[in-house]
Amino acid sequence: MNTINNTNLQFPKQKSLYIGKVREVYNIDNHLLVMIATDRLSAFDVVLPRQIPFKGQILNQIATKMMHETAAIVPNWLVANPDENVAVGHLCEPFKVEMVIRGYLSGHAAREYKLGKRILCGVAMPEGLKENDKFPTPIITPSTKADNGEHDEDISREEILAKGIVSEADYLVLEEYTRKLFTKGSEIAAKRGLILVDTKYEFGKTKEGKIVLIDEIHTPDSSRYFYADGYQERQDKAVPQKQLSKEFVRQWLIENGFQGKEGQQVPEMTDEKVLEISNRYIELYEQITGETFVKASTENVLKRIETNVNSFLSK
Numbered sequence: 001m002n003t004i005n006n007t008n009l010q011f012p013k014q015k016s017l018y019i020g021k022v023r024e025v026y027n028i029d030n031h032l033l034v035m036i037a038t039d040r041l042s043a044f045d046v047v048l049p050r051q052i053p054f055k056g057q058i059l060n061q062i063a064t065k066m067m068h069e070t071a072a073i074v075p076n077w078l079v080a081n082p083d084e085n086v087a088v089g090h091l092c093e094p095f096k097v098e099m100v101i102r103g104y105l106s107g108h109a110a111r112e113y114k115l116g117k118r119i120l121c122g123v124a125m126p127e128g129l130k131e132n133d134k135f136p137t138p139i140i141t142p143s144t145k146a147d148n149g150e151h152d153e154d155i156s157r158e159e160i161l162a163k164g165i166v167s168e169a170d171y172l173v174l175e176e177y178t179r180k181l182f183t184k185g186s187e188i189a190a191k192r193g194l195i196l197v198d199t200k201y202e203f204g205k206t207k208e209g210k211i212v213l214i215d216e217i218h219t220p221d222s223s224r225y226f227y228a229d230g231y232q233e234r235q236d237k238a239v240p241q242k243q244l245s246k247e248f249v250r251q252w253l254i255e256n257g258f259q260g261k262e263g264q265q266v267p268e269m270t271d272e273k274v275l276e277i278s279n280r281y282i283e284l285y286e287q288i289t290g291e292t293f294v295k296a297s298t299e300n301v302l303k304r305i306e307t308n309v310n311s312f313l314s315k
Contacts, residue, residue: 002301003298009309012314034309038051058219058220058293070185074177074213076212082311091207094214095145098152104133104198105132113125132234142156142157185217194225198224219288220245220284225287
């Protein structure tokens, strides 16, 4: 099955190409950005050696749907979706932080908590919690936005302001938007029988100085979901929660001795494992959106994308 690894396309008035871990972003005439979601899979800030069929389409379509559902409360960068794997948006200057918000003690926060830490990114976590318990109030735990090959690092609000990474006035807007989006995302998830556990948002500033949401939102790569049904029962029994997120990939890697640390080897990704991950992503899509996933044609997929983007740009 054809998957998208690298795109290496050339569009009219193209100024530059930025290659991220899983997305490739084309600057068109310093006015628009064409963001192509590849099928690359990243975990622990490492791009894994095999691509996952339909992963890019799934992430792009979830993010697009969520952008439309939250546009009334927080402005975003999106202009159009000329292809299943493509989002076109306004050129923005990204903020150098990711706004991570956590409603529950899960994932990275839980791992830190188990080590005895009670402060995460300058924010206090209450004593007496067990993994996957709900926080009294969602906490914002930012991270640095690392360059490719580098690891994102936890950072506090105080450090962000002290280092001048974001101005105080802008940071207050980022916090406000983060809380609004998380509240809305939680409401959307609840309608699907899900709990939005934690997520991250990225923001940028348009040429006019307007702060907008950019990149992805409420996807399984940027978010963690639990099934609401049986959540409390599982907590009471101290058994793992039924999750919808990329955490299943991380857990498989951890079980096979890989956490992105120096000297560790990515375990073999067999055809069976790749197909299993693809099917899990399709399940994630259908649960999160409440819609049946329709696979786009993968026959000459790069030509399809190039044709659709050129058609949009020509208009």
